[in-house]
Amino acid sequence: MVYYPNGRSSLRHRYFPCVTGWEKGIRQIVYRNLIKPLLFSMDAERSHSMGEAMMRVPLVWSAVSVGSRVTAPELGTEFAGLSLPTPLGMAAGFDKECRVIRPLLSMGFGFATAGTVTLGPRPGNPPPRVIRQPERFAILNALGFPGPGLEIAEQRLARMHKAKDRMFISIAGTIEDEIIECHRRLQEHGAAIELNISSPNTAGLRVFHEPGRLRALIEALTREKTVPLFVKLPPWSREDGPRRESIRLAETSVSSGADGLVIANTHPIEHEGLSASHRGGLSGAPLTDHTARMVAEIKAAIGGDGDVIACGGIFTAEDVWQMLSLGASAVQLYTAFIYEGPGLPGRINRGLLKMMKRAEITNVRDIRGLPPG
C-alpha cells in the first residue's frame, strides 16, 4: 500500500535522530542505555503500560522533568483562542487512559492530547496490534481504540483540572449521537476538542469522510461548542483522488465551524504481523515529508479560515521549524517520543529557540514563510 519512504529523512532520523548540543545529556544517556533497552526488550504494549506506570509516580516524573519545563517566552504561541507555552504537543493515542497528561506537560510539551475517548469502554482489536520498526524509526498499530469509555475518562479528566488549559481531548464514534455526547460532556474538561474521523483501524469512522455527513456533524458540534474544535484528518495517498477528497474534508471542516485541523493520522498499511485483519496504521519517520506536503497544500486551500496542527514523523526542532514555516500553527508527535524518550520535548524546544536566535526572530509565529532553519 502507501508508504513514502524518503532517503533524506530516514537516513537522518536513523543515524542522527536528534542532533543538538544536549544530545549527551545525562537523561538522554540513561534513557538510551538503560530505560529504552529495557522497554524495547518487552512487547510494545507491555512496555507502553510500564512506561505509563512509571510516569504516574510523581517522584519519577518530577525527576525526569528537571530542566524540561518551558520558560522561554519566545516559544509561546496563540492560535484559535488558545495560549500555549510552546507549539509542541503530544498527539492522541499515547494517553488513551487519560492518566498522564500532567507528566507529559512537565516534560516540555506545550499541550497534550488525552484519548481517543469513545462513548463506551472498548477492548480494541485482538493482539498482536503494535509492532515497532526501529530500523526506520516507525511503529505499526492496529489498536482500534481500546479505552475506558466516556464515564471513566470524564472522571479522570475532571481530576486533572490543573492541566485543563493545555489539554486537548480526542473523541471518536461511529454515529453522530455518540460523538455529540462525548463532546458535550468532555469539552468543559479541556482546552480544545479533537474530533478523530481518521483512524485507519476503525472502519466505522469512515462514514464521516462523506462531506455532507461531516458537515452536519460539525455544525451540530459547533452549535454547542465552548472550546475550539479541531478535526483530525486522514492522510492521503499519492493518487490524486484521495488527495482531492482530503482537501475537500479540510474545506468542509473549517467552513462548517471547526477551528482547525490536525494533519494527519497514521497512514493505512497492511502487515501480516498485525491482528486478524492484517491492517493498521504506520507512524514515525517515514511520514515526515508527506506531512509537510499535506500541511502546505491544505493550508493553501483553507487560507486563514482555520489553524493547522502538523502531525506525523516529527522528530527534531528542524522538523518543527519546517511545519511552522509551511503554515502550521503547532505540531504534535507520538512515535518520536517512543524512540527518543522523555528528554525529547525539552531538546526540541531548546533547538527551536536556538534556530530562532540564529534567524533573529523572537516569536514562533514569525517562522511562517521562512526557509529551512
Ligand SMILES: Cc1cc2nc3c(=O)[nH]c(=O)nc-3n(C[C@H](O)[C@H](O)[C@H](O)COP(=O)(O)O)c2cc1C
Ligand atoms: C500506538 C499508537 C496509537 C495511536 N492511537 C491514536 C488514537 O487513539 N487516536 C488518534 O487520533 N491517533 C492515534 N494515533 C496516531 C497519532 O496520534 C499520530 O497521528 C500518528 O502516530 C502520527 O504521528 P507520529 O508519526 O508522530 O507518531 C496513534 C498512534 C500510535 C503509534
